[in-house]
Amino acid sequence: MNPYITIMRPVNGSMAAVAVVLGALIAGVQDGAIVIAAISAFLISSAGMVANDIFDYRIDKVNKPKRPIPSGLISLRGASLYSGALFGLGVGLTALLNIYVFGLALFNALLEMFYANKLKRTPAVGNIAVSWLVGSTYVFGGLLSGSHDILHLAGPLLLGNVAFVANMARELYKTASDYKGDKRYGAITVAVVFGKERAKLAGDIFAVLAAASSLAPYFAHILGNVYISIQLISIAVYLSALFKSAEKAEKLTKIGMFIGLVAIAAELGSRLL
Structure with a gap:
């Protein structure tokens, strides 16, 4: 498989995209915005996976040397540019939707970067951050309705x-x-x-x-x-x-x-x- 696909962990991104779609449908959203939001979630999730590998490359040299970065298939610079592009495109797409979706996308993207750099090595807090990212995908989809009302x-x-x-x-x-x-x-x-x-x-x-x-x-x-x-x-x-x-x-x-x-x-x- 192409290393630029492998490093994205596409299964994780696909699960995030599906959760966004389900959250949107439950909130009564039934238009093309769902597709844009699902693609955005996939890209942001993938960007986070790449960011994780960037900060873990020293450990991966020992524990998982066959991964794209430690194996030399992707350079650190190349991975950084790739992650930045995925983050930028993923968050940028939500600008086509509404302010609530854009705000959550931007927050989650920043959280993923902070997690990869710092929180991953912080007990409990890092675990909470990852779980938030997983759970918030449903809310991400629900916010496509344009409402921030708790009941809705x-x-x-x-x-x-x-x-x-x-x-x-x-x-x-x-x-x-x-x-x-x-x-x-x-x-x-x-x-x-x-x-x-x-x-x-x-x-x-x-x-x-x-x-x-x-x-x-x-x-x-x-x-x-x-x-x-x-x-x-x-x-x-x-x-x-x-x-x-x-x-x-x-x-x-x-x-x-x-x-x-x-x-x-x-x-x-x-x-x-």
Whole structure:
């Protein structure tokens, strides 16, 4: 695969784009603005992935030497220009939409750069930043409606909350599973600072919160029976993570988040029939 595509982590960007589309549809948006917003989310997410690799290239030389930058397939200068172009285009596209979408896009782009440079090495705060970026994609789509009214954005906000707490669980499980390597290389993570067991316990708490918050869109009458019938599987997956190792729990939360995305898409798709 072309290194400029590999470094973007297109799967992550695609997931962000899908979440934006779903958030927009739930907020009642049904025009071409959705496409522009989805492309913007993909580009900003991709830019953040490139920025991460730029700041991690020294560590990647040892841990992941086959990545585009440490392998020499992309120079640091080339990656910097590429990341800047992706950020610029991604944020620039939202200028065609409305001030709320533009503001969130600009904030998230700046947060991604700050995360790659500083926050990634800050325990808990870095995990919160990543989870915000994941959860805010639904709100990003909802803001296409041009409204900043909380009630109007209830659907995207509730879904964003589910994504936030689920990703927090995943982040904390990951710090617990990476404990040995992180401690060896001097990384400062929740697990290194507070211990692997406490990091796993914190992940368990957020997994329970993810399971509980997954019910909110149904009981708030925002999503219906199709959603909840599939989401119950996601809830079972989240709860099963409590009884697994940190390594397996991290994978399970990722699966749970994907099933949740499918549940939302299936519900919205059923309304078209």
